[in-house]
Structure formats: structure tokens, C-alpha cells
Amino acid sequence: MLDACGVESAEDLFAHLPEAVRLRRPLHLAPGISEYEIVDYFRERAGENADGYASFLGAGVYRHYRPVLVDAVVSRGEFLTSYTPYQAEISQGTLTTIFEFQTMICQLTGMDVANASMYDGSTAVPEAAMMAARITGRHRALAARSVHPEYREVLRTYALHQGMPVEEFGYVKDSGVIDLEELERKIDDQTAAVIVQSPNFFGVIDDVKAAAEIAHRHGALLVVVFTEAVSLGILEPPAGADIVAGELQSFAISPSYGGPYAGIIATREKFVRQMPGRLVGQTVDTHGNRAFCLTLSTREQHIRREKATSNICTNQALIALMATVFMTVYGKVGLRELALQNTAKAHYLAGKLKPAFTGKFFNEFVARVGNPEAVNKTLLKKKIIGGLPLGRFYPELADSMLVCATETTRRGEMDELSDALRAPAAEEVLA
Amino acid sequence: MIKKVRSHPSQNEALLFERSSPGKGAWQLPELDVPAVDASVALGAANVRAEIPGFPEVSEVEAIRHFTRLSTWNYAIDHGMYPLGSCTMKYNPRINELVARIEGLAWAHPYQPEALAQGAMEVMARLEAALAEITGMDAVTLQPSAGAQGELTGILLIRALLEKRGSPRRKILIPDSAHGTNPATAAIAGYVVENVKSTDTGVLDLEALARAADGDVAALMVTNPNTLGVFEENIVQAAEILHAKGAMLYMDGANMNALVGIARPGDFGVDVMHLNLHKTFSTPHGGGGPGAGPVAVKKALEPFLPTPRLKRVRGKWAWDFKRKRSIGRVRAFYGNFGVLVRALAYILAHGGPGLRNATVDAVLNAVYIRKQLEPYFDLPYPAPNMHEVVFSDERQAKLGVRTGDLAKRLIDYGFHPYTVSFPMIVHGALMIEPTETEGKLELDQFIDAMISIAKEVETDPELVKQAPHSTRTSRVDEVAAARKPVLRWKPA
Incomplete structure (x- = not known):
């Protein structure tokens, strides 16, 4: 090969680089190690993380069972090691599964169209807000404080340089649902998007219908966010939403310390050309057979460049495939049953704790525990990771934690949690 | 003539929604260890949905066959060289x-x-x-x-x-x-x-x-x-x-x-x-x-x-x-x-020295492809290349065959196409990046395929313009897809 390339050594291939740019020393990285040692290294690191703990953490990342079929499918090299399906003739596998994904997301959310995935729920929110701004020609966003706090942080980062002021409105202290009066006060004729989450960050099923009514009366679009996709198995889809921005982590995507997950944006037919991200559409091949391909790409960065609807390029295809397999495995009946089990578990737990809000909830809720940090410390000794202390995000809820129960939470663990909360050590802390 | 592949039956497969039947499912849940709840009480009657209209209902075997059959319609790095320029399609270690x-x-x-x-x-x-x-x-x-x-x-x-x-x-x-x-x-x-x-x-x-x-x-x-x-x-x-x-x-x-x-x-x-x-x-x-x-x-x-x-x-x-x-x-x-x-x-796995070796191999592979294909394809920018090489379709375009056609014909030879029509500063670009993953055998097969296609352009341009011929899906109508978008399945 060297002869064919007309060089004496492979080093000569770099001879044209200016000397000033060359690295004339080895990289300061250890020599390579074998497969066996790599497994060892990561097993050791895994051992430094929580191992064998029960957990009541939710807050946007949920512990659901992953059916074995999911990894059986996504481990196939044909899905794992293929690229974005630009060459439709040899990518019908990926394209067909994305078309099915888009369809199932529409069925779940009640929307007309869904894209082929966004990075995650948190980045879907600013994309939805920017989309609403393009559609309405307005530039303000109004987000509920009960939207996931980290999602709102991401929204602020994106909005800052879009000339998009982001304001927030609160929740009702007793029920935990959005404060409609405050929304009514703050919305104006420059509001492009009203952004609410349901179930909201506190787990409370929010008043999407009322938010839609107010938003639409002022000519704004309603963006509805969800972080717990399993809830859609039993809850009414967000009627009145113009854009749904959600996170599918619950659909067989392991928590993986925060990612990779898959977000979605779904919307009404009339807004499809303002959507960000990839879309797969149905068409035919030259023989008239049904076929699928990426479509409406004139919205996208590789065609429109600086005029694109978004800069997104890579999405979460393989993760979306996990969700697709999950939705297929559970199906129409199973997803409902799964959602019902989650409801039953969380409501059993709530019966033993002191929920802070009266609003209806799905599989997580805010519990008043006095000093959440101290309670959690006690729990850790019993190998239980308690709920998320809320003071960090909501100073007014510093005495509370967000606790979650899913189908994987055992009754015994929930009893232990409530016992620990009643134990003398916790009582002391509470006193 | 085409050494790397020959045809092989691939199965048809309907969409999930078309092959669903009521009552089928692949899910399992344990017995509930807490009292069941009435959804309309726990969640509020107005909040509970009746059903998810159209959601699939298939058995476990049907599910695994569905996705396995679909997977066979994909090309992947695990099948062979995937020379998409700028995409660096290298082997993904298991x-x-x-x-x-x-x-x-x-x-x-x-x-x-x-x-x-x-x-x-x-x-x-x-x-x-x-x-x-x-x-x-x-x-x-x-x-x-x-x-x-x-x-x-x-x-x-x-x-x-x-x-x-x-x-x-x-x-x-x-x-x-x-x-x-x-x-x-x-x-x-x-x-x-x-x-x-x-x-x-x-x-x-x-x-x-x-x-x-x-x-x-x-x-x-x-x-x-x-x-x-x-x-x-x-x-x-x-x-x-x-x-x-x-x-x-x-x-x-x-x-x-x-x-x-x-x-x-x-x-x-x-x-x-x-x-x-x-x-x-x-x-x-x-x-x-x-x-x-x-x-x-x-x-x-x-x-x-x-x-x-x-x-x-x-x-x-x-x-x-x-x-x-x-x-x-x-x-x-x-x-x-x-x-x-x-x-x-x-x-x-690579360590410092291994990472550097990977770079050297990636560049060697790209330069090798360039040297072998230079006699057959126009090279608009002759400066020394590194990990990828960009040709143009100038010679083939004179015979009415464009880079997109050459790319589609490559599929018949068992390769994923290179990156087509990018970068934009090259008219009719063929952007080829082999990565360090490929050995000489696969590179030579790719080079042979490209040379063979260049010859086909001269002898039988229509063969190239109608490609691919061996795939289960022939050229798809992307224009129709965009004109009347069908973005989800709906019952007939």
C-alpha cells in the first residue's frame, strides 16, 4: 500500500503538515489494555456507584423494567452500526421503524405528526418554544414553575440569544397545579408559547385544558411537556396542546446517569413545516412498492444552513428504537396495565406518607418530611435512596422531597421507607 | 463481475399496526403486591383515557420477527465498508x-x-x-x-x-x-x-x-x-x-x-x-x-x-x-x-500509541483510495489529502451520469455509498472516507467496484442511472414524499 501511495513510510503521509502544528511527542495516555481489563475497569467504577440500593428517585428519570426484547433488537448490528438513513434503498429497516415510532407517538399524544426524535426532553422544550415563536411571529415564552427545573434552565440558555424573554408563573400552594390567575396576569399579545408540564414536576396531573383556553384566547400556542411517558398509558392525551415536547426515558431507556435519552416533538398537521428535526414519510419506489424516506428536509440545516428550523443533525435513532420496541412489547393493553400498576404503587406509598399537594398524581408526589437531607441520610444506612430533596429547586419546599414508585418498587421497600420516616432518628430530625 | 455480493431473498413485513390483532401482547407484569386502585378515583375520572386508538397488539414472536425482518433491510458497518465522507463510519467495538x-x-x-x-x-x-x-x-x-x-x-x-x-x-x-x-x-x-x-x-x-x-x-x-x-x-x-x-x-x-x-x-x-x-x-x-x-x-x-x-x-x-x-x-x-x-x-483499548496508529491507518487508507481512483475520476483539488478524499463526477456527468447515480450503483456492488454532493464547493462531489477500519481486501474490492462503475458509465450509462438493481427497494420517490407528506400510519 505504501508503494501504491508513493511513500516510503506511513509517516511520509503527514510530511505536508506545517512543522508548527505537529505533535512531536507521544500522547500522554497509557498504552492500550485488553478487553478483559476494560471490563474490570468499568466493573470497578460501577462498584463505586450505588449497588443494591432501593430507590425512590424519579424527577424526570424513572426506574422501569426493560423487556429483554429491547436489547435483543437494538444490539443487532444492522440497527446499531448504520448511519442516518439518507440512502433510502438500503435503510428501509431504520426508516420503517421510525415511521412506526412517529405513528405510535401520535397515538399516545393525540397529535397529528411527531418527529423522529430530539436529543431529550430538556432540549425539546426550547425547540418547541422557538417553533412557537416562528409560527406566531411573537417572541415571549411563559413557562410554569412546575415544569422540570433543569428543562427551564435549558430553555433560558437557548432563549437568551434568540431575543426570547422567558417568564415564569407559579403553582397553587395547596393543589400543586398551575396558578391560572397568575398565567392570566402575565400572558400578553407578545406571548408565543405557554409551557406547562403534565404530570408536572411535582407529579401532579395539571390543568392542561384551562391553560389551553387561556393561551388560545391570547393567540399564544400551548406547549405541553411530559417527562413520564408511561403516564400516557392511562392519562388523557394533552387536549388543547399545540405542541407536545416530551421525554421517552421511561420506555426501556436505562437511567444511565442522565443520558442518552430520547425526546420528541409532536404537533398539529398545520405546523409541520415549522418542526425541527428529522421526519420520515411514506412514498413508493420505481416499482410502485411502499417505501419510506427522510422528508421535508428543506427545513433542515444540511439544506437551509443558517435559515434552518434548528441546527439539530444527529438525533437519538437507536434510543427511539428502544422506545419503539418497548411500545410494541406492551402494546395497547400492556401499557395501560403498566400505568395502572404504577398508579397503585405510588398511591399505596402516598397512603403512608404526607403528600404536600391535594392535586391528583400519577406515580410520584411531593411528601413533607421535615428535613429531607437528614431523612435521606438515615435511609442510606438501610440501603434506600430516598426522594429528591426539593429545596435546591424550590426554596419554599425545603421541607419536602419528591418520591416516586413504579412497577419495580416493592411493597417491602415502601414499608421500610415509611418505617424509617417514623423511626426515632428521623423523628429527632423532624422535631 | 460483482464479487462481493449476490442476491438473497429478504422477507416482506407489514407495519405493526397492520399485523396487530386484539388480545395479543408480549408484555408480562408481576402480581400487584399492593391493593389495586380504581383509576378514575386515583387519577380523576376526567383524566383517564378510554384507550390508545390504533396502538399495536402483537405477540412476542411476532415482535422479534418484525424487527429482525426490518433489520435485514438495512446496510450497516457490520456488513461492510461504509465510506461516508465526514461521517467517520468506523467499527463499533462490542x-x-x-x-x-x-x-x-x-x-x-x-x-x-x-x-x-x-x-x-x-x-x-x-x-x-x-x-x-x-x-x-x-x-x-x-x-x-x-x-x-x-x-x-x-x-x-x-x-x-x-x-x-x-x-x-x-x-x-x-x-x-x-x-x-x-x-x-x-x-x-x-x-x-x-x-x-x-x-x-x-x-x-x-x-x-x-x-x-x-x-x-x-x-x-x-x-x-x-x-x-x-x-x-x-x-x-x-x-x-x-x-x-x-x-x-x-x-x-x-x-x-x-x-x-x-x-x-x-x-x-x-x-x-x-x-x-x-x-x-x-x-x-x-x-x-x-x-x-x-x-x-x-x-x-x-x-x-x-x-x-x-x-x-x-x-x-x-x-x-x-x-x-x-x-x-x-x-x-x-x-x-x-x-x-x-x-x-x-x-x-487503544491507548496513546494505538490512537495514533488508528490515525495513520485512516490516512493511509484514504490516500490509497485516492491513488487508485485518480485515473478514473476527476480530482478537483489535488492538494495532499488526509483521512478522506473528494472526487467530482465531471467526467461521468459528460455522459449524463451524476454522483448520485454512481453512489446508487455502488449499492449493487455491496457497499454503502460515499457522501454525495458535499462539500458544496465541489460540483457533483464524491466524498470518500474509508476510516482505519478497512483492511486492504475490502479497500481493493471497493476500488474495483468504483473502477467497474466508471467503465459501465462509458459502456452502459442507463445501467448506472437506474441503479440500484439488486435491492428489495428500488429508487424511492422523494419528491412525492415531500409534496404530499404521509408521516404516520392511519387505518385504511
Whole structure:
């Protein structure tokens, strides 16, 4: 090969680089190690993380069972090691599964169209807000404080340089649902998007219908966010939403310390050309057979460049495939049953704790525990990771934690949690 | 004549919704160990949906067959060479998949106490350090989800620093050979895009740059090696021109596979850059994602990096949320951790010397393809190439056959097409990147296929224009798809 390339050594291939740019020393990285040692290294690191703990953490990342079929499918090299399906003739596998994904997301959310995935729920929110701004020609966003706090942080980062002021409105202290009066006060004729989450960050099923009514009366679009996709198995889809921005982590995507997950944006037919991200559409091949391909790409960065609807390029295809397999495995009946089990578990737990809000909830809720940090410390000794202390995000809820129960939470663990909360050590802390 | 493949039956498969029947399912749930609840009481009657109309109902066997059959309709790296230029389709080691699924890593919750997340944080810290060494930069954030979000992060960092120095400025300069994400990113970060022409030899035009680089320019976004696979030989001078005007040099690291161990952006004047772990560091593309787009910066930009940052406190890792000058979060939590684990596994497996060898092999493979194909295809920019080579279809176009046709014909020979019609500065581009993954056997088969197709263009151009002939799906009507979009299945 060297002869064919007309060089004496492979080093000569770099001879044209200016000397000033060359690295004339080895990289300061250890020599390579074998497969066996790599497994060892990561097993050791895994051992430094929580191992064998029960957990009541939710807050946007949920512990659901992953059916074995999911990894059986996504481990196939044909899905794992293929690229974005630009060459439709040899990518019908990926394209067909994305078309099915888009369809199932529409069925779940009640929307007309869904894209082929966004990075995650948190980045879907600013994309939805920017989309609403393009559609309405307005530039303000109004987000509920009960939207996931980290999602709102991401929204602020994106909005800052879009000339998009982001304001927030609160929740009702007793029920935990959005404060409609405050929304009514703050919305104006420059509001492009009203952004609410349901179930909201506190787990409370929010008043999407009322938010839609107010938003639409002022000519704004309603963006509805969800972080717990399993809830859609039993809850009414967000009627009145113009854009749904959600996170599918619950659909067989392991928590993986925060990612990779898959977000979605779904919307009404009339807004499809303002959507960000990839879309797969149905068409035919030259023989008239049904076929699928990426479509409406004139919205996208590789065609429109600086005029694109978004800069997104890579999405979460393989993760979306996990969700697709999950939705297929559970199906129409199973997803409902799964959602019902989650409801039953969380409501059993709530019966033993002191929920802070009266609003209806799905599989997580805010519990008043006095000093959440101290309670959690006690729990850790019993190998239980308690709920998320809320003071960090909501100073007014510093005495509370967000606790979650899913189908994987055992009754015994929930009893232990409530016992620990009643134990003398916790009582002391509470006193 | 076509040695690599011959035809083989592939099964038909209906959509899930078409093969559903009521009562079927593949799910299992344990007996409930708490009292069941009445959904309308627990959730509120108005909140409970009647059903999910149209949602699939299939058995487990039907489900696995469905997805397995569909999978056979895909081409993949595991099938053979995938020479998409600028996409760096290298082998995805399976060890990466295994370690990312180790329970203590895969099931770590982002909010679990820091004391119980030390292993995950150590993995991230080690990867940050390795990427800093590889790029020659001072600090790395692993938060961005993919390359385009890395770009956005990088440009927001520049904006923040310039703002602190007095003005964020107004313009971003972008060469005409750039990826589409560059201008799209600049626009989202609130900048006006100004294109800069390349020289006749396909590299940055220093004179044009000096003219364009006025006090209103925030940065130049450059890919190096550029999308022609050519190293920007004037990069050091370009950096000097920009720095003299108080502007910054942003590098798109999409083509870093040509540089690892050979040259470091931090040493040639780059202020901020992103990496695509799903390109250079072997994490799988998975049909379009997930990726990860870490951003590496020089010291001056470090205070602005997204929150939170890893820090060492009394011998333990902790997350630092109190960073006053930070641009904020670009996504929830800390990044695509599962992708980061895979990238670190790749770095550990190769080690320093192995990473450099991979670069040398990647460049050798691309130069070999160039030398073998030069007699058959037009090479518009003859400068020495690195990890990829860009031909044009000029000779074939005279006979009515375009780059897109050549690409489709390549499918019949058992290869995934190269990147078609990009970069835009080459009319009818054929952008070929073999990566270090390919051995001489596969390269020679690819070269033979390309030469054979070049000959077919002369003898039987229609054969090439109607390609592919051997796939279960022939050319698809993309125009019809866009004219009347059908974006979801509906019952007939």
C-alpha cells in the first residue's frame, strides 16, 4: 500500500503538515489494555456507584423494567452500526421503524405528526418554544414553575440569544397545579408559547385544558411537556396542546446517569413545516412498492444552513428504537396495565406518607418530611435512596422531597421507607 | 463481475399496526403486591383515557420477527465498508456495548447522592482529561448531546467571553466548505453568518479572511482537516489574524480522526472546538444517534462552561453548580453518559500509541483510495489529502451520469455509498472516507467496484442511472414524499 501511495513510510503521509502544528511527542495516555481489563475497569467504577440500593428517585428519570426484547433488537448490528438513513434503498429497516415510532407517538399524544426524535426532553422544550415563536411571529415564552427545573434552565440558555424573554408563573400552594390567575396576569399579545408540564414536576396531573383556553384566547400556542411517558398509558392525551415536547426515558431507556435519552416533538398537521428535526414519510419506489424516506428536509440545516428550523443533525435513532420496541412489547393493553400498576404503587406509598399537594398524581408526589437531607441520610444506612430533596429547586419546599414508585418498587421497600420516616432518628430530625 | 455480493431473498413485513390483532401482547407484569386502585378515583375520572386508538397488539414472536425482518433491510458497518465522507463510519467495538450496560453504570440515577455516584463521575473525569490531552486544550465539558449542540455550546462560550470583554460582536465567519450545522448554529446563537471563499486549492484564503475579519467578527468556524480532507495549512496564520482582531477560532472537530496523535488543535491556535464521539471515538451511530459532542476550550473560556462542572473536594468528586459566569445548561443532567462510557472504553483499548496508529491507518487508507481512483475520476483539488478524499463526477456527468447515480450503483456492488454532493464547493462531489477500519481486501474490492462503475458509465450509462438493481427497494420517490407528506400510519 505504501508503494501504491508513493511513500516510503506511513509517516511520509503527514510530511505536508506545517512543522508548527505537529505533535512531536507521544500522547500522554497509557498504552492500550485488553478487553478483559476494560471490563474490570468499568466493573470497578460501577462498584463505586450505588449497588443494591432501593430507590425512590424519579424527577424526570424513572426506574422501569426493560423487556429483554429491547436489547435483543437494538444490539443487532444492522440497527446499531448504520448511519442516518439518507440512502433510502438500503435503510428501509431504520426508516420503517421510525415511521412506526412517529405513528405510535401520535397515538399516545393525540397529535397529528411527531418527529423522529430530539436529543431529550430538556432540549425539546426550547425547540418547541422557538417553533412557537416562528409560527406566531411573537417572541415571549411563559413557562410554569412546575415544569422540570433543569428543562427551564435549558430553555433560558437557548432563549437568551434568540431575543426570547422567558417568564415564569407559579403553582397553587395547596393543589400543586398551575396558578391560572397568575398565567392570566402575565400572558400578553407578545406571548408565543405557554409551557406547562403534565404530570408536572411535582407529579401532579395539571390543568392542561384551562391553560389551553387561556393561551388560545391570547393567540399564544400551548406547549405541553411530559417527562413520564408511561403516564400516557392511562392519562388523557394533552387536549388543547399545540405542541407536545416530551421525554421517552421511561420506555426501556436505562437511567444511565442522565443520558442518552430520547425526546420528541409532536404537533398539529398545520405546523409541520415549522418542526425541527428529522421526519420520515411514506412514498413508493420505481416499482410502485411502499417505501419510506427522510422528508421535508428543506427545513433542515444540511439544506437551509443558517435559515434552518434548528441546527439539530444527529438525533437519538437507536434510543427511539428502544422506545419503539418497548411500545410494541406492551402494546395497547400492556401499557395501560403498566400505568395502572404504577398508579397503585405510588398511591399505596402516598397512603403512608404526607403528600404536600391535594392535586391528583400519577406515580410520584411531593411528601413533607421535615428535613429531607437528614431523612435521606438515615435511609442510606438501610440501603434506600430516598426522594429528591426539593429545596435546591424550590426554596419554599425545603421541607419536602419528591418520591416516586413504579412497577419495580416493592411493597417491602415502601414499608421500610415509611418505617424509617417514623423511626426515632428521623423523628429527632423532624422535631 | 460483482464479487462481493449476490442476491438473497429478504422477507416482506407489514407495519405493526397492520399485523396487530386484539388480545395479543408480549408484555408480562408481576402480581400487584399492593391493593389495586380504581383509576378514575386515583387519577380523576376526567383524566383517564378510554384507550390508545390504533396502538399495536402483537405477540412476542411476532415482535422479534418484525424487527429482525426490518433489520435485514438495512446496510450497516457490520456488513461492510461504509465510506461516508465526514461521517467517520468506523467499527463499533462490542466491548463498548457491554461495559455501558454494566448495572452500576446503566442504572445510575442522575440524582443519586454524589457519594454513590463516584464511579460515574470518575469515568467522566478520566474522559475529560483524555480529551484535553488529545486536543491540546485546557478544559472539556461533556454535557453537549451531539456535534451540533457542541457547536452551539462553543459559540455561546465565545459570545460570553466577548461580552465580558465589552461586546459580543455580530458576525461569525464560515468557509464555503463548511458543514450545514455551522451556519445553523451561528444563527441560533444570535449571529449573522458571513461566508468566506476558499482558495483555488481548497483551503482558507488568508487575504479574504484578513479582509473579512473586522472588529465585528466574533469568530471563524473552521473544520480541519476541511471537508475536502485537506489540512488547513495556514491555520496558524489564520488564528493570528483573528486573535489580532480580538476574534476567536472555533474548530469543528468532525474530522478529528485525521489528527489524533499527529497534531493538536490547542497547539495550532484553536480557542474552542467540539468533538463527535460517535465519529472519532467509535460510539455507534445507531441509524442516526445518539451521539455526544464534548467541547474543549482554552483557559480563558473555562469560566463560561455549562453548569455543573466536576470538581475535586477532599479526595472525592462533586458537582459544582455555583458558577456565576457559566452560559447555563445546554441540556438536563450531565451529558450522554452511556456514550461517554463507550468512548472511554475505546480510548482505554487503544491507548496513546494505538490512537495514533488508528490515525495513520485512516490516512493511509484514504490516500490509497485516492491513488487508485485518480485515473478514473476527476480530482478537483489535488492538494495532499488526509483521512478522506473528494472526487467530482465531471467526467461521468459528460455522459449524463451524476454522483448520485454512481453512489446508487455502488449499492449493487455491496457497499454503502460515499457522501454525495458535499462539500458544496465541489460540483457533483464524491466524498470518500474509508476510516482505519478497512483492511486492504475490502479497500481493493471497493476500488474495483468504483473502477467497474466508471467503465459501465462509458459502456452502459442507463445501467448506472437506474441503479440500484439488486435491492428489495428500488429508487424511492422523494419528491412525492415531500409534496404530499404521509408521516404516520392511519387505518385504511
